[in-house]
Amino acid sequence: MTVRQDVHSAGIPVLCQSCEARHRGVCGALDPEQLVGLAKTSSKQQVKPGMELIGDAETVDCYSNVLSGVVKLTKSLSDGRQQIVGLQFAPDFLGRPFKAESAINAEAATTVSLCSFPKAAIERMMKESPELEHRLFKQTLNELDEARDWMVTLGRKSASEKVASFLLMIAKNIDPAVDAAAESTSFDLPLTRADIADFLGLTIETVSRQLTRLRTDSVIRIDNNRHVTVENMSRLERRSGA
Amino acid sequence: MTVRQDVHSAGIPVLCQSCEARHRGVCGALDPEQLVGLAKTSSKQQVKPGMELIGDAETVDCYSNVLSGVVKLTKSLSDGRQQIVGLQFAPDFLGRPFKAESAINAEAATTVSLCSFPKAAIERMMKESPELEHRLFKQTLNELDEARDWMVTLGRKSASEKVASFLLMIAKNIDPAVDAAAESTSFDLPLTRADIADFLGLTIETVSRQLTRLRTDSVIRIDNNRHVTVENMSRLERRSGA
DNA sequence: CGGCGGCCTTGATTTCGGTCAAGGCCTCGC
DNA sequence: GCGAGGCCTTGACCGAAATCAAGGCCGCCG
Known part of the structure; x- marks a missing residue:
């Protein structure tokens, strides 16, 4: 993920407080040692409405946790017609594992604060800790359920x-x-x-x-x-x- | 999953040949020992078009691999309007991990042959072999991508x-x-x-x-x-x- | 202040797809 | 062969939502 806005603060990363709130964040799945490792490479950011977080067909090099705000996931046809295919609320996880390129756009709908990690760090940890992969799997299943619900609506x-x-x-x-x-x-x-x-x-x-x-x-x-x-x-x- | 038709043959389960064809089946992820264990509890079945494989809000007690044919996943509104939210081709995996109840219906669109396993067996193996969970995770990510593509169409x-x-x-x-x-x-x-x-x-x-x-x-x-x-x-x- | 640009609302008109209705074509069973 | 039922096609008409067009509201900046 390329955050196109300047990083607001790379100080002490917040990581997990809000993640815990709804038990869907990444961080609860990690042991303290891993958390420290991740903290070193993560950074908290604030993004204004309308900023693009992930561009279509763009190489994605990091994952993020949504800490607050709403991110819209969109897809477009070549003539410009657009469809929002998902909304991510805190503490959802943003990013498509196991693929270098994203097939969708992600854009801040409101002011969004994010905690992002380099892709490599997450993927390494996923190998070491099946519990982390398990969490992401569960979130993905939820997103699939939501997408299918929405298909009925559409x-x-x-x-x-x-x-x-x-x-x-x-x-x-x-x-x-x-x-x-x-x-x-x-x-x-x-x-x-x-x-x-x-x-x-x-x-x-x-x-x-x-x-x-x-x-x-x-x-x-x-x-x-x-x-x-x-x-x-x-x-x-x-x-x-x- | 409750297969409402009589089981056609519970002889030697076919398991994996066709799964390998497109590298999305469950079985390739298992070591030989696990395969034998799974083979004991699995059964191959043939299902006629129109048969319901998974009923909405019904307790799901097994998973299946689609070996051939097409399964439609549907959701309905209370007044009967219906939407197909996905199609499963061989060698897709059928069933919703980590939830006792399915939110969708699955029905054979064509004649379908299936290889089904008790839910408990798969979930036990998923714990033992992260590689299996990894495969299912990947299929789920693919299904999510497909669902989102289809949302644009809808x-x-x-x-x-x-x-x-x-x-x-x-x-x-x-x-x-x-x-x-x-x-x-x-x-x-x-x-x-x-x-x-x-x-x-x-x-x-x-x-x-x-x-x-x-x-x-x-x-x-x-x-x-x-x-x-x-x-x-x-x-x-x-x-x-x- | 006043003008500009975004965003939203409202109205008039058009159009695409839904609804209703009739009929054709197969398959299957008698 | 023949009739019944399922599935598909076609036509006439209708209506919900799109399109086109105008204007309102509000915040921002000169």
Whole structure:
């Protein structure tokens, strides 16, 4: 991964605090000795929205842990049509093991802080510690499940179901405690309307219209174009098409 | 995985010949001793089109290797809308490690022959042999790449691009030697029109119309509704939307 | 302040693909 | 052979979402 922004701080790497939070980070799998080794080569970075983290077909030379913020994974057709194929929240792991080139782009959707490691270090440790590979395997299986869920949304849901599903997905990722029982939640959208459209396979206008409809139907409120309050969680769920 | 058809033969398991063919099978990762252990508990089976191999939310108690034929992985919404989220060709591995329940359905699209193992046996071996886990990890990464490629098709391509992409994908999987250079290929469609529609997020009628268009434009020929001959590979590729 | 550029919303119109409906073609079993 | 059922094709029509176009809101910078 080539981080195109200057490294913000290469001081004491933060590594694992936030990783532990949701038990999906890399670091918990390592013994203290390995951690120290990794710490030496890792660096914490802060990246502004819109910065490209991994370019398509570009040689990837490091892996990262997302510490905060949201990273969007995109693919494009040659004529410019774009599709977001995944979102990574903290503490997801960023990078494609066992391949020199990435087939996708990764871009900061919000301000993102990252902890990155040289590819070689991670791969060496993966050989030594099956537990690390096991963790990454599990994350990959989760991503596969998520991708397949999303394929159903892309292929079979209407525009309004797509938008409702998107809001639910974001709510659940930002506030993991939210579930059907919750009456309401609120959160900041990590994506612009254009991003949401690219995620849902829609146009900006359609996304906007559907959000307006949810607003006029009192299912959600939106302040500042970014801050969403779900007024009626179960109504939103009903509109997401199961 | 519950195979709902009677086991065809529990004699000498075939295990690995066809797995080796494309280097994605489970078995190559095992040492001879492990292979013998696995052979004792495995069984080869033949499954007819339409048979369900893994039911949604059903307890999965075995894994399988696909030896021949095509398995479709599907997900459904509560109202019956369905989406195919993946196709497995020989020698893919079938089953979701580390989860008791499957979130998807698996169904034989063609006649399928399988070699299945008790879940417990595979998981024990995975612990003993990191090389096995490594293989499964790699297949999972491939499936993730494929799922993401397909998300672009679902979200951003037109109906005619979808159908062209589908034909190319099938051609490449059935005859791995096919590439851009090839002028033409021919193969049997492993899916019905209804399946293709569920795979592409379209209706049967739209799939049929697009196939007709490809036929009248002399890009393909179709015999018996199943046997497809691509007359002009590069023309098909151009229609697939890159 | 005022103008510019991003981002979002809204309306009018078009179009692609879905829906509804009819009919053709095979295969299989009688 | 003949009829039934499954699968596929074709046509007419309709509607959801795309496209085209205009304008609003807001933050930023001169």
